[in-house]
Ligand code: TXA
């Protein structure tokens with residue numbers, strides 16, 4: 001049933017209702033912007049062949065025009081009807097599609113000659129990012145829409161990506177036509193955006209953004225080495241195809257950073273256009289601590305630096321947060337369980353937004369700075385993605401500005 005929630009200036013559809021999903025699909029086909037759940041984060045969708053609709057995505061998010069969008073389709077078969085990329089897919093792309101679709105993997109492949117895509121989708125590049133999501137509501141919507149759907153994360157540029165419909169409403173109410181509510185992107189979900197791999201040169205495959213599909217997963221499925229993202233630098237420089245080389249997985253790889261940010265602050269000049277922008281940031285500056293003892297020191301430092309009535313936020317696993325609950329200067333937001341980095345990933349964006357007063361864990365008193373304790377297991381897979389997003393949330397924050405206090 002199509003309903004417009006009270007006080008909202010956008011439609012709020014239920015992902016559990018076929019009728020609602022049908023209404024959302026018709027809106028997409030009519031050139032409207034519709035947000036929808038995926039197994040990673042909520043996306044802000046538009047018909048990728050409709051130039052005005054795609055441009056409206058950039059306007060609604062405040063996203064720089066040079067940051068291309070991922071095109072979502074219901075299935076590999078659906079690729080045939082929309083001529084996004086030359087078919088059949090080349091061997092590496094085909095192997096990854098077979099192994100990980102539907103799922104949290106985006107492949108960047110050559111754009112087909114004569115594709116009907118709006119040029120705004122690819123930001124003028126000769127390549128296109130494609131993903132087949134595995135969320136049932138996303139599948140139902142894409143299948144009913146029958147058009148390729150361009151969709152970035154459904155947040156205002158620079159803010160943490162949305163993991164529930166309420167996050168979308170909070171960022172985009174009045175700016176988009178509607179959202180399909182699929183609940184929290186929890187459970188079987190990742191909570192962080194898809195892994196993005198660049199396959200435009202199949203002899204030099206490269207991970208542009210880490211996600212739930214790990215570098216080891218990619219290498220195991222294909223038998224070739226992938227350049228991996230690390231730190232905050234750099235282009236994808238590629239290495240020759242190395243055959244089966246799990247042992248070669250990360251050592252010696254050049255760095256290919258994986259930011260997908262889309263606010264206006266340029267922090268790098270990397271290969272994926274979105275990687276050069278800061279992202280995932282709550283309003284207060286974020287400082288990272290790599291152990292509980294360092295967290296303690298960082299909290300002490302910030303408490304001493306700010307006026308005595310200023311509160312400092314702590315984002316850490318729930319057990320650690322409990323240990324700081326007694327401190328009147330500290331406002332805790334629990335994120336995941338100790339030793340379970342996947343749970344940290346699922347809850348990270350909701351926790352960052354809680355510091356801006358959103359959701360069930362919203363902090364009542366604004367914090368002046370946030371200390372985030374980095375989970376221990378961040379070497380590979382979803383842990384590597386967690387570290388990447390935390391570093392982006394904290395990017396550029398070295399010393400807190402006293403002027404922001406008070
Ligand atoms: O999980 C996800 O990927 C979510 C859901 C909605 O699918 N989408 C998402 O989109 O995170 P967005 O726009 O927030 O991030 C897409 C990233 C950006 O860093 C963008 O620069 C990169 O993918 N990208 C897209 N097309 C590209 C291309 N042709 N070449 C290089 N990078 C590309």
Ligand code: MG
Pocket residue numbers: 152153161260261262
């Ligand atoms: Mg995004």
